[in-house]
């Protein structure tokens with residue numbers, strides 16, 4: 001009798017056969033994958049593939065038409081959506097304070113200081129948010145997502161607009177969070193970044209999962225994730 005393959009990783013969220021229609025358009029088609037604690041998972045795919053829709057289903061903004069999303073009920077989840085939401089007329093610091101209160105913040109004041117320093121955000125906190133650049137807005141959204149001290153972070157394009165140093169700082173911060181045992185789901189179009197950051201990737205196209213693999217495993221077969229992406233997406237493999 002063949003031995004059952006057992007997985008000892010701790011699951012944070014399980015998606016099984018998720019289907020989602022918006023109007024008449026079938027956006028997600030039997031989407032299934034797992035999100036684990038202590039792992040950085042990248043959700044990649046071409047424009048319009050269904051990445052943000054998947055995140056909206058996980059975070060409960062969208063109700064799925066069929067399929068199941070199983071979440072550990074005690075799991076604290078933070079979502080950084082593709083659009084930033086702030087009190088625009090307030091300073092970054094005031095936003096931090098308001099979100100802290102709103103989300104019943106769990107992160108210590110020292111850790112808030114640590115992350116704002118690490119993300120290169122500290123000098124901007126005294127300025128009003130409507131004056132922020134795109135990259136600085138992304139950094140503030142990321143900082144705000146850390147305030148509830150989440151177990152799982154869901155990050156939709158958190159690095160868009162970041163300069164190279166800020167990108168390195170955010171990458172290091174995300175890896176540090178993972179080393180602390182947290183799970184991370186991130187979307188990105190920057191496949192070189194995904195190679196540096198993620199442990200595993202899920203590739204989605206036209207609402208269907210085409211690949212779910214460890215990054216190192218994929219890189220041992222393909223020279224780069226870009227090559228794999230072209231093979232699966234451009235060549236129309238499914």
Ligand SMILES: Nc1ncnc2c1ncn2[C@@H]1O[C@H](COP(=O)(O)OP(=O)(O)OP(=O)(O)O)[C@@H](O)[C@H]1O
Nearest residue numbers: 022023025027045046047048049050051052053054
């Ligand atoms: N509110 C909506 N109404 C109609 N169609 C929608 C809506 N939201 C998303 N879609 C469609 O769903 C599909 C998936 O969109 P989604 O934003 O999930 O893709 P994505 O993979 O995140 O794309 P991108 O990489 O461009 O951000 C697209 O065809 C999009 O046009």
